[in-house]
Amino acid sequence: xxxxxxxxxxxxVDVTGQRPVLSRRGAMLGYSGRVAxxxxxxxxxxxxxxxxxxxxxxxxxxxxxxxxxxALFGHRGLHVTVLxxxxxxxLLVEADRLLVxxxxxxxxxxxxxxxxxxxMVRGMATGQGLxxxxxxxxxxxxxxxxxxxxxLQVQPGETVGVDPQAYVAxxxxxxxxLSAKVGWREAVGRGSGEAFQIHVTGTGTVWVxxxxxxxKA
Amino acid sequence: MATLTxxxxxxxxxxxxxxxxxxxxxxxxxxxxxxxxHAGAGGGDGMRAALKRRVAGESVSLMxxxxxxxxxxxxxxxxxxxxxxxxxTLSVESESLLAVSPGLTLDVKFAGxxxxxxxxxxxTTTVSGQGQVALMSEGPLIALEVAPGQPLVVxxxxxxxxxxQLSTSFVSGVSWKSLVGEGSGEPFSIRFDGAGxxxxxxxxx
Numbered sequence: 001x002x003x004x005x006x007x008x009x010x011x012x013v014d015v016t017g018q019r020p021v022l023s024r025r026g027a028m029l030g031y032s033g034r035v036a037x038x039x040x041x042x043x044x045x046x047x048x049x050x051x052x053x054x055x056x057x058x059x060x061x062x063x064x065x066x067x068x069x070x071a072l073f074g075h076r077g078l079h080v081t082v083l084x085x086x087x088x089x090x091l092l093v094e095a096d097r098l099l100v101x102x103x104x105x106x107x108x109x110x111x112x113x114x115x116x117x118x119x120m121v122r123g124m125a126t127g128q129g130l131x132x133x134x135x136x137x138x139x140x141x142x143x144x145x146x147x148x149x150x151x152l153q154v155q156p157g158e159t160v161g162v163d164p165q166a167y168v169a170x171x172x173x174x175x176x177x178l179s180a181k182v183g184w185r186e187a188v189g190r191g192s193g194e195a196f197q198i199h200v201t202g203t204g205t206v207w208v209x210x211x212x213x214x215x216k217a
Numbered sequence: 218m219a220t221l222t223x224x225x226x227x228x229x230x231x232x233x234x235x236x237x238x239x240x241x242x243x244x245x246x247x248x249x250x251x252x253x254x255h256a257g258a259g260g261g262d263g264m265r266a267a268l269k270r271r272v273a274g275e276s277v278s279l280m281x282x283x284x285x286x287x288x289x290x291x292x293x294x295x296x297x298x299x300x301x302x303x304x305x306t307l308s309v310e311s312e313s314l315l316a317v318s319p320g321l322t323l324d325v326k327f328a329g330x331x332x333x334x335x336x337x338x339x340x341t342t343t344v345s346g347q348g349q350v351a352l353m354s355e356g357p358l359i360a361l362e363v364a365p366g367q368p369l370v371v372x373x374x375x376x377x378x379x380x381x382q383l384s385t386s387f388v389s390g391v392s393w394k395s396l397v398g399e400g401s402g403e404p405f406s407i408r409f410d411g412a413g414x415x416x417x418x419x420x421x422x
Contacts, residue, residue, distance in 0.1 A: 079294075147226045147294020148226065148294070150224075150227060152248065152289075160247070161246060161251070162245070166245035192241060192254050192255050192280035193278075194244050194253040208246040208289065209245065210225070210226035210294045210295075211293050212242070212245070213293065
């Protein structure tokens with residue numbers, strides 16, 4: 001295992017010449033061996049990707065770790081979840097939840113809201129954003145969550161509802177739909193607090209955290 | 218019958234066409250057909266209960282989760298525990314209540330003057346009947362036994378819940394030292410006498 005959890009909040013990553021990693025800038029806690037850190041700019045490829053990332057505010061400063069050694073990563077005492085990607089399906093995750101991942105993986109910004117203007121309004125209202133980061137390829141990823149992320153399996157014909165603030169990541173052949181049920185009850189402060197939900201359908205896995213706290217900068 | 222299962226920091230609620238009351242906004246995910254709607258405030262229904270809540274300041278906003286499926290509830294990554302009630306009464310600090318299974322009655326009980334100075338309100342919420350109560354705490358819950366002749370004293374900020382034949386009283390450690398800033402940091406405590414169990418958390422609110 002190249003990614004080893006030292007405890008629930010710190011991950012140790014083996015960095016080799018063949019296997020550099022990309023991480024959230026400033027998330028390195030310590031290292032041994034000869035590891036060098038350098039900032040990288042822009043997500044995705046080309047000018048289009050960078051402009052897209054900036055527009056979508058799906059852009060967190062990243063850095064590359066290269067060399068030969070072992071580096072420790074963690075951020076604000078948040079829990080870390082390590083996922084293995086086999087390349088069969090992309091991982092959808094919000095950019096600020098990516099702690100560290102293999103540099104061999106490709107990240108790109110994806111438009112989440114389907115359904116035009118209505119979906120855009122929903123995305124803004126939920127604070128969820130309309131864009132997520134898509135991670136493609138074969139490799140490992142470490143994600144941040146408040147209190148740890150637990151997986152929920154999604155099967156065809158079954159809908160999994162997730163609170164937008166508690167959503168961490170999803171993988172598989174899934175379609176995500178932001179649904180809003182804002183009625184007069186919400187307007188007068190008598191809502192259930194669950195007006196906004198992400199409805200996930202298809203086949204795959206959704207990771208959910210036990211909190212509605214977002215990752216702070 | 219709906220069942221509540223604690224899984225670390227998440228509460229799993231299995232619904233079979235019935236309804237569970239939970240803290241507003243605590244849903245993080247669900248599978249199946251589950252609806253969420255406002256269910257008033259904890260501490261009973263009606264005018265009298267509303268007045269008591271107002272006076273006591275002991276109020277939690279609740280929602281009703283109904284339908285069939287599994288709902289996952291969590292608040293701020295706090296630790297979750299489930300307590301089974303068999304016709305007895307559990308006194309809970311209202312901020313620690315996460316969910317109650319159908320058939321349980323919520324009420325507000327006045328606990329005397331102890332609440333005023335500790336900032337924990339004048340009263341505690343009581344849950345009675347037959348069913349399950351889900352509690353949440355900062356860190357894993359600690360159960361402390363109280364036996365006749367062996368009273369227990371706890372910090373009001375660490376108190377989560379209590380059950381059994383208990384009487385509470387208020388212990389004050391305020392002296393001239395506290396006034397000049399040389400206090401021990403433990404000016405107020407709750408003392409339990411009788412026979413029962415007190416649940417505390419390893420943190421202070």
